[in-house]
Amino acid sequence: MKNNIKQNDSFNNMDQFIGKLQKEDKRNLLLTRNVQWVMWALAVLYAVFFIIIPFDSNTVYEKIGWFLYVATFVSFGFVFNYLKKEYKRVDYGLPTLKMLENAAKRYKLFQRKLVLAITPILLIDAGMVLLTYKPENPETLLRTIIITQALIIPSVGIGLLIGIAIWRKRQKPLRDAALKMIEELKK
Amino acid sequence: MNNHTKKEQFKQIVDENSERIMRICRYYNPNVEDRKDMYQEILVNVWKSLDKFRGDSKISTWVYRIAINTSLNFTGKAFRQMKLVVDKDVQNMGLLVDDEVQLKQQYESDLETLQTHLNLLSVIEKAMISLMLEGLSMREISDVIGLTESNVRVKIHRIKEKLKEQILEGNTNNSPVK
Numbered sequence: 482m483k484n485n486i487k488q489n490d491s492f493n494n495m496d497q498f499i500g501k502l503q504k505e506d507k508r509n510l511l512l513t514r515n516v517q518w519v520m521w522a523l524a525v526l527y528a529v530f531f532i533i534i535p536f537d538s539n540t541v542y543e544k545i546g547w548f549l550y551v552a553t554f555v556s557f558g559f560v561f562n563y564l565k566k567e568y569k570r571v572d573y574g575l576p577t578l579k580m581l582e583n584a585a586k587r588y589k590l591f592q593r594k595l596v597l598a599i600t601p602i603l604l605i606d607a608g609m610v611l612l613t614y615k616p617e618n619p620e621t622l623l624r625t626i627i628i629t630q631a632l633i634i635p636s637v638g639i640g641l642l643i644g645i646a647i648w649r650k651r652q653k654p655l656r657d658a659a660l661k662m663i664e665e666l667k668k
Numbered sequence: 669m670n671n672h673t674k675k676e677q678f679k680q681i682v683d684e685n686s687e688r689i690m691r692i693c694r695y696y697n698p699n700v701e702d703r704k705d706m707y708q709e710i711l712v713n714v715w716k717s718l719d720k721f722r723g724d725s726k727i728s729t730w731v732y733r734i735a736i737n738t739s740l741n742f743t744g745k746a747f748r749q750m751k752l753v754v755d756k757d758v759q760n761m762g763l764l765v766d767d768e769v770q771l772k773q774q775y776e777s778d779l780e781t782l783q784t785h786l787n788l789l790s791v792i793e794k795a796m797i798s799l800m801l802e803g804l805s806m807r808e809i810s811d812v813i814g815l816t817e818s819n820v821r822v823k824i825h826r827i828k829e830k831l832k833e834q835i836l837e838g839n840t841n842n843s844p845v846k
Contacts, residue, residue, distance in 0.1 A: 499675050502715045572720045573713040573734045576814025577795070580737045655741075662740065665792045666815060 520558035542611045549608030556601040581659045588656035685731045692735040695798040
């Protein structure tokens with residue numbers, strides 16, 4: 482937020498400064514709302530595919546596949562909402578020790594919320610398998626599963642590696658500093 | 669909290685506490701531009717945290733918490749460069765020593781030496797010293813930091829002892845050989 486507020490004139494006019502803060506709040510709110518809308522819109526789009534495909538023995542896999550896509554984007558929406566709320570919970574008005582403990586927790590690499598992020602990945606994985614699988618050739622099931630995993634696993638792996646690299650550069654030093662200060666305070 | 673109420677409350681907090689915030693920024697930044705930068709960051713964090721303020725502590729304590737927490741984050745970006753700056757205008761400088769008059773006078777007269785020793789302290793120690801220089805009681809410091817009052821008392825006592833030892837050691841090393 483700080484970078485978007487021009488420094489020099491900020492304190493000559495408090496109303497102007499507050500105006501900038503409010504504008505920034507609105508911008509952030511709009512940005513997160515837009516991302517969420519995209520998730521809901523994709524969920525609706527796939528729900529349409531799910532609904533228009535007639536339900537019979539030939540299309541059952543496809544139907545379940547579209548349904549899993551809907552579930553993927555709904556769960557992405559919820560994960561995003563959860564992360565947004567967590568970000569908003571950051572409170573500088575807490576006692577220092579508590580704030581440092583929260584920061585150390587927030588900047589941990591492997592957290593319980595990672596399980597939340599895995600859910601949509603598993604759903605889209607299963608959805609892709611079912612949508613590409615041809616039930617008239619049941620022998621292709623194993624091949625379909627392997628091809629899908631060959632696409633998903635490297636993508637997730639690359640994403641994970643990029644995430645770890647970003648964490649090492651940005652969050653790890655903050656977590657290390659927070660842990661060091663906590664240790665000193667508790668000594 | 670609606671936008672208008674938040675704006676009014678924010679303005680009131682800044683009006684009543686700007687001097688306080690300025691002083692904290694001054695302790696940490698010899699450079700005027702850095703001070704402004706930190707002051708601005710503190711105000712941004714006051715704004716961000718205002719919705720969560722439930723009145724459990726005094727407004728001044730809450731503002732000190734935000735200022736100290738921001739300074740820890742702020743200085744985290746340039747951890748090694750962080751300096752605690754004191755000058756002769758700091759009113760509570762005498763609190764750094766408990767009773768030794770001579771040492772107290774030396775602290776006040778030789779700011780440069782004091783400055784050097786203060787900057788050898790850790791980030792947390794510097795934060796505590798800045799609150800002490802603000803004239804906060806042990807109870808208030810414990811509210812800001814989140815430790816028990818007795819714990820704060822022990823820590824501050826240790827910091828004072830450390831400073832005293834370093835200053836005395838410096839004196840011994842600098843005294844002429846007879």
